[in-house]
Amino acid sequence: MSDDIWILGIIMTKFGKHPDKDVVDLASEAAMGALKDGGVTMKDMGILAAGNLMNASAGIGQQLQKQIGQTGIPVYNVANACATGATALRTAIMAVKSGEVDMGLAVGVEKLAGAGLLGAGGTPKSDKKEWAPSGRYGAVTSTDGRIGTASMPGVFAQVGMEYGHKYGGTSFELFAKIAEKNHAHSTLNPLAAYTKRMTLEEIMNDVMIAYPNTRSMCSANCDGAAAAVVVSGAKLRTMSLEQQRRAIKVKASVLTSDPYEEGCQVLPNVNTLTRNAAKQAYEQAGVGPQDLDLVELHDCFATAELVHYDNLMLCEEGGAADFFNSGATWRDGSMPVNVSGGLESKGHPIAATGIANIWEVCHHLRGEAGPRQIEGAKVGMAHVIGLGSACGLHILERSGL
Amino acid sequence: MANQIPLVDYLVLDEPAHLRAHECTSCGARFFDRRNACAGCSGTEFRMVDVTHDGILTSFSIVTFAAPGVPVPFVSGIVDCDGTSVRGNVINCEPSPEAVHLGMKVRLATYVLGTDDNGVEAIGFGFEPAN
Ligand SMILES: [Zn+2]
Numbered sequence: 001m002s003d004d005i006w007i008l009g010i011i012m013t014k015f016g017k018h019p020d021k022d023v024v025d026l027a028s029e030a031a032m033g034a035l036k037d038g039g040v041t042m043k044d045m046g047i048l049a050a051g052n053l054m055n056a057s058a059g060i061g062q063q064l065q066k067q068i069g070q071t072g073i074p075v076y077n078v079a080n081a082c083a084t085g086a087t088a089l090r091t092a093i094m095a096v097k098s099g100e101v102d103m104g105l106a107v108g109v110e111k112l113a114g115a116g117l118l119g120a121g122g123t124p125k126s127d128k129k130e131w132a133p134s135g136r137y138g139a140v141t142s143t144d145g146r147i148g149t150a151s152m153p154g155v156f157a158q159v160g161m162e163y164g165h166k167y168g169g170t171s172f173e174l175f176a177k178i179a180e181k182n183h184a185h186s187t188l189n190p191l192a193a194y195t196k197r198m199t200l201e202e203i204m205n206d207v208m209i210a211y212p213n214t215r216s217m218c219s220a221n222c223d224g225a226a227a228a229v230v231v232s233g234a235k236l237r238t239m240s241l242e243q244q245r246r247a248i249k250v251k252a253s254v255l256t257s258d259p260y261e262e263g264c265q266v267l268p269n270v271n272t273l274t275r276n277a278a279k280q281a282y283e284q285a286g287v288g289p290q291d292l293d294l295v296e297l298h299d300c301f302a303t304a305e306l307v308h309y310d311n312l313m314l315c316e317e318g319g320a321a322d323f324f325n326s327g328a329t330w331r332d333g334s335m336p337v338n339v340s341g342g343l344e345s346k347g348h349p350i351a352a353t354g355i356a357n358i359w360e361v362c363h364h365l366r367g368e369a370g371p372r373q374i375e376g377a378k379v380g381m382a383h384v385i386g387l388g389s390a391c392g393l394h395i396l397e398r399s400g401l
Numbered sequence: 402m403a404n405q406i407p408l409v410d411y412l413v414l415d416e417p418a419h420l421r422a423h424e425c426t427s428c429g430a431r432f433f434d435r436r437n438a439c440a441g442c443s444g445t446e447f448r449m450v451d452v453t454h455d456g457i458l459t460s461f462s463i464v465t466f467a468a469p470g471v472p473v474p475f476v477s478g479i480v481d482c483d484g485t486s487v488r489g490n491v492i493n494c495e496p497s498p499e500a501v502h503l504g505m506k507v508r509l510a511t512y513v514l515g516t517d518d519n520g521v522e523a524i525g526f527g528f529e530p531a532n
Contacts, residue, residue, distance in 0.1 A: 129518045131406045136434040138410030140523050145471030146408060146514070147526075148488035149464045154477050157462035162479065165459045165503040172498065210477075211463035211498060260441040263486030265432065267460065267479045 004233035005093050005250040007396070008103070008243060009038020012356040015224035015347035016193040017113040023052055027060060027109040028067045030225035030352070034105065038229040039243050042069030045229070046101025049076045049091035051084035051108045051351035064107060082300065083384045084108055085226060085354025086255065086392025092230045093253045102235040108356075109225035110349035153210035153218055153301060155387065158267055160212070160303025163310070169321030170306065172212040176203045179217040179302040179344050181330055186341025188331075188372035193222040193347030217302035219343035226355035245401040248362045251285035251379070252395040258388075270304070270385050274311035277393040281381070282313075285395040289313045292395075293377035294364055295335065296357035298385045299342040309337070312383060336374055339364075354392050357382040365398040408514055408525040409433075413451075418511045418526065420452040420487065431485050452487065454509040455531065456480035461503070463496050476501055480528050482509075492527030506531040 011033035013026055021029070027050070035041055042065075050061035061075035080087040085108030092104035131140040144150045149158075164170030183198040198216055206214040231239075236247055256277040258269055282288055289312065297312060299305035306320045314335050315323035323329070329337035340346045340360040343353065361380035363369045377398070384392045407414050411433045413421050422431040427444035431452075438445050460479040467473050476491035478501075492510060494500050507528035514525040 131517050131521055131523050133406070133410060138407075140406055140408055141514070142468060142471075143409065145464070145467035145473075145475060145477075146490065148479070148490060149462060149467075149475075149477035151464060151466070153466075154462040154464045157464075158460040158477065158479055161462065161503060162460035208463070208465050208474075210465065213462075260430065260439075262430070262484070263479070263481075265440070266486040266488045 005096055005253070006231050006233060006236050006247040007228050007250060007358070007362055008040065008231040008236065008247050009034045009036065009229040010227070010355070010359045010362050011037050012191060012226040012352065012359045013224050014191050015222050015349060015356070018111070018223040021223070023055065023060065023109055023111050024063050024067050026111065026223060026225040027052070027064045027107050030109065030227035031064060031068055031105060031107050034227035034229050039240070040103065040229060042071055044103050045071065045073055045105045047074050047076070047092060047095040047104040049078055049088040049104065049106045051078045051088040052110060053079055053081065053084050053350045054110060054112070060109065080390045081386025081388050082298065082350050083255070083354055083386030083390035083392045084351040085356070086384045086394070087354065087390065089228055089230070089355055089358065089394070090253050090255050090392060093250060096230050096232050102232045104230045105227060106230065106355060107225065107227040108351035108354060110351045111223045112221040112349055113223045149210070151210065152387065153213050155268060156301035156304045157210040157213050159270055160306055162267065163307045163320065167318040167321070172204065173200070174321055174324065175212050175217060175302045175306065176200055176214070178299070178305050178324060179203050182299060182338050182342035182344045183216065185331055185339050186345035189341050189346060192341045192345050193220050194345045195341070213301050213303055217344060219300045219348035220345065222347035222349055224347060224349035224352045224356065226352045226359055228355050228358060241401070245399055246366055247399050248365050249397040249399065250394060251287065251397045252281035252393065254280045254284065254393045256280070256391045268387055268389055270387070270389055271307060271311050273389055273391045274308060274383065274385060275313070277391045278312045281393045281395050287379055287395060291379050292335065292381050294339055294361060294374045294380045295337045295383070296340060296360050296381070297337060297383040299338055299344055300348060300385070302344065305338070305342070308383065312381065331372070331374065339372055339374060354384040357384065358394055358396065361396050365396060404520055405522045405524050408523055412524065412526050414524055417454070418524070419454060419509065420526070421449050422452055422485065423447040424450040452485050453483045456482035456487065456507055456528065458491065458501070458503060458505045458507050458528070461491060461501055463498065463501070478528060480507055490527040491529070493529035
């Protein structure tokens with residue numbers, strides 16, 4: 001067993017439309033960027049973990065090797081819904097932590113621009129001329145839209161509404177104000193897909209997708225990639241002072257799935273697995289929510305951000321609405337959340353998201369975030385949820401050198 | 402009822418129509434489709450149980466986009482039927498935030514979804530306001 005784990009190099013590409021770059025180009029840009037950022041090359045890597053959800057069977061890891069270096073190292077192609085990037089990173093971390101390798105590379109890449117709203121459609125299916133039950137529910141026609149919704153905007157709308165039913169304090173306007181915050185934050189992030197400030201009125205009057213989520217309260221589909229180089233503490237101590245100074249300590253790395261609870265197979269429960277991951281992460285890291293200087297959490301929809309304030313224990317149980325209304329989660333508040341602009345404006349190229357949010361936190365911890373720097377940031381958290389479900393959670397700390 | 406067929410097999414077209422579930426005999430967890438072992442307790446014995454008609458709407462979304470053939474907007478809802486969570490559309494109710502409320506009392510209702518070339522009606526279900 002080796003000791004501590006560090007992020008040596010990390011980068012995200014510009015999120016948005018990249019019509020003249022394919023998935024391999026984007027993955028290569030991120031991988032080469034992360035290696036350069038860490039002052040190392042493919043020859044130094046002992047393992048590659050790669051995620052690309054939309055073409056999960058295509059072997060993006062090996063395709064990437066053919067583009068930037070076939071060194072014969074083991075490749076783990078991973079897929080874990082929206083937690084794919086975090087899963088790739090965690091795979092590299094586990095390999096280093098096991099002592100099998102002293103350095104590993106994790107890459108997440110996605111091309112989604114123009115894909116429309118995820119899960120909002122489904123296969124067109126006309127009603128049959130003769131009803132014939134099929135599938136495990138014996139359904140005679142498609143049930144999506146006839147027995148509730150399976151679309152992401154609708155599912156996550158219900159997640160937020162359920163919180164409102166349980167604890168009160170929510171409204172269409174409250175959820176819209178969360179999007180207002182994230183769009184305001186995005187104006188300082190040159191790598192975000194959308195960087196336009198939006199008024200509350202514009203957000204509420206935007207096209208309604210699944211009440212209470214309008215279009216500007218939904219994550220933006222776009223292209224992008226992110227990559228990170230993971231190194232063991234022992235190896236890092238043999239490297240240059242500059243590498244050691246910029247390295248970010250992985251204080252906690254956790255992946256959970258959803259444990260059984262009543263109702264969790266009817267409406268996915270994204271709460272308990274996040275809360276479980278947070279408990280484990282705080283314990284691993286030896287820190288509490290009050291020690292976090294910034295949090296990047298999975299705001300795939302404005303309704304989702306609210307419930308995760310509670311799940312990550314950033315506020316008292318049931319107090320997420322009051323917590324948000326206090327202004328705490330704005331970048332000048334006591335607990336800045338999604339200063340990158342979040343998925344609602346930065347964009348959500350699925351497999352890249354779980355590494356890009358780590359990059360955002362590292363960027364601040366290194367003091368390199370320019371105009372959007374959270375001053376004096378020492379400890380930060382990055383959270384993703386993949387519906388189905390998987391939760392990836394990392395707590396990161398600056399080197400202190 | 403030879404000329405009717407339910408949209409899904411867990412909708413039973415008796416009088417009155419109702420939903421049924423596979424219930425774990427060890428822990429009481431309920432599933433609308435088959436399980437080899439209980440997701441909650443790993444028990445392997447199940448019995449069929451009827452789900453009560455009456456419930457409380459614990460969450461909803463008014464969805465404006467769907468696959469062709471599905472009328473929009475529709476209200477997707479989660480209903481607590483005396484401890485059993487059920488997914489279904491809120492029907493016989495205007496699909497607007499003014500008409501649909503968290504915590505509203507609802508009850509199971511059925512409707513004709515369509516008729517095939519053999520004259521068989523497919524019967525769907527939803528939850529309608531109970532007052
Ligand atoms: Zn059981």
